[in-house]
Amino acid sequence: MNQSRPFGPSRLALVAIPATAALLLAGCSGGGSGSGGNGGGDAAEPQSITLAIGSANPNEHQFQDVAKAYEAAHKGVSIKVENLPGEGYPQAIATRVQAGNAPDVFQVASGSGQADSIAPLAKAGLLLELSDPDIKDRLAKGEEADFQYNGKVYGVPTATAVNGVVWNPDLAKQVGLDVTAETSLDDIIAQCPDVAAKGVAVFGLAGAVPFNPGIASIELATSIVYGPTPDWNKQRADGKVKFATSKEWKSTLDYLKKMFEAGCFQPGAEGAGFDALTNGASSGKIIGFFAPSGAAKSIMDGAGGHVTLTVLPFPAPKGVDPMMSVSSDISVAGSSKTKSPKLVADFLKFFTEKEGSKTMADGQGTLPVNATDTSDLLPQYAPVADILTSGNTRPFASVTWPNPKVYDDLGSGATAVMTGQKSADEVLKQMDSDWG
Numbered sequence: 001m002n003q004s005r006p007f008g009p010s011r012l013a014l015v016a017i018p019a020t021a022a023l024l025l026a027g028c029s030g031g032g033s034g035s036g037g038n039g040g041g042d043a044a045e046p047q048s049i050t051l052a053i054g055s056a057n058p059n060e061h062q063f064q065d066v067a068k069a070y071e072a073a074h075k076g077v078s079i080k081v082e083n084l085p086g087e088g089y090p091q092a093i094a095t096r097v098q099a100g101n102a103p104d105v106f107q108v109a110s111g112s113g114q115a116d117s118i119a120p121l122a123k124a125g126l127l128l129e130l131s132d133p134d135i136k137d138r139l140a141k142g143e144e145a146d147f148q149y150n151g152k153v154y155g156v157p158t159a160t161a162v163n164g165v166v167w168n169p170d171l172a173k174q175v176g177l178d179v180t181a182e183t184s185l186d187d188i189i190a191q192c193p194d195v196a197a198k199g200v201a202v203f204g205l206a207g208a209v210p211f212n213p214g215i216a217s218i219e220l221a222t223s224i225v226y227g228p229t230p231d232w233n234k235q236r237a238d239g240k241v242k243f244a245t246s247k248e249w250k251s252t253l254d255y256l257k258k259m260f261e262a263g264c265f266q267p268g269a270e271g272a273g274f275d276a277l278t279n280g281a282s283s284g285k286i287i288g289f290f291a292p293s294g295a296a297k298s299i300m301d302g303a304g305g306h307v308t309l310t311v312l313p314f315p316a317p318k319g320v321d322p323m324m325s326v327s328s329d330i331s332v333a334g335s336s337k338t339k340s341p342k343l344v345a346d347f348l349k350f351f352t353e354k355e356g357s358k359t360m361a362d363g364q365g366t367l368p369v370n371a372t373d374t375s376d377l378l379p380q381y382a383p384v385a386d387i388l389t390s391g392n393t394r395p396f397a398s399v400t401w402p403n404p405k406v407y408d409d410l411g412s413g414a415t416a417v418m419t420g421q422k423s424a425d426e427v428l429k430q431m432d433s434d435w436g
Helices: 062-071 089-098 118-123 133-137 169-173 185-196 213-226 233-237 249-259 276-281 295-300 343-351 354-364 379-390 404-418 424-435
Strands: 048-055 077-083 105-109 161-167 201-206 284-294 311-312 324-327 330-334
Touching: 048 089, 048 343, 062 077, 062 343, 062 354, 077 089, 089 105, 089 404, 105 118, 105 343, 118 330, 133 343, 133 424, 161 213, 161 295, 161 379, 161 404, 169 284, 169 295, 185 201, 185 233, 201 276, 213 249, 213 284, 213 324, 213 404, 249 424, 276 295, 284 295, 295 404, 324 379, 330 343, 404 424
Parallel strands: 048 077, 048 105, 201 284
Antiparallel strands: 105 330, 161 284, 161 311, 161 324
């Protein structure tokens, strides 16, 4: 299971899905595949492979940059990148892999909680085992088990990310909203009606896509549930606690309903898709939305410098210590059916090496996995620097849930609770049933 980690002089802190350009790679030793020559190591193997990724933003290019960097260092190798729609990617890629039509390399989630997570795909024999000990040594510290199945490695992390609120401080100032990383959720809820009256939403929500209200729910639960009980998932696995009897989980869903009723989300949020977030954020109609922090860089790049965004944690209710969700769960893995297993394994290793890691960080605006130097954090992370330093962080909770249905029903259930179609008790009982 993931562990929260402080950000100190000699220890790694978890930062975010998009991160820092020059944010150092002390945990990533160089050499290996970056030295040039035939990365596949076997001329009989096809030297052309595919890499499939899921993205809701067509302007993202970090995976393409890594592929190009690898090609430049390995003459004769060709990597074709397939950019699949982000909204349905987890189920789409899982279905494709299970049907025997897998790309050679593809984006996956670490752990076990999603349809495209490493553990279930590895258990089904669909992922290529990565036996190089250097790869195992470079897995995200504290999260090593999430990239393994039965002690064997089947995937590598691409970055360490903050899962929080992507925030437009200039727009907030324009509507008279002053929010910092210490502002309580109750204070924000109290201001939502006045902000909505000005035609602006404090938060954007893609309520029709369970993944997004799922993110919001887990980010809020990071403080309410996992702040006081960091091992809540383990206790649930051991049968010591349940969602349905957890007053903290009920409080999490009740607070989302309070936000909805106060007009904290944009009109029509319950039926909105991801496009409502990006369009609203870029057009000045939404101040913040829930996403991995790499979205900040993506939107700023797309706006051509006309929008300044920062990263905040999901605000905690009064009396609750604020915690921030951080993780290295965005990963890549290889197909066990690939005709180029040596090339695929070497390309995956490249993600863990200095050049590959830095290229991903530059493209995403993230912290390279296992980086220890935080002096070059991008400006958008200034509001959360103290939280990272203090170590008030928790992993993204669903990474180690036993199956994707728990998370799916949380996401769809959160929207149903907000609109009054279901009670919090009903949703939490369903999550217990899903857990098994």
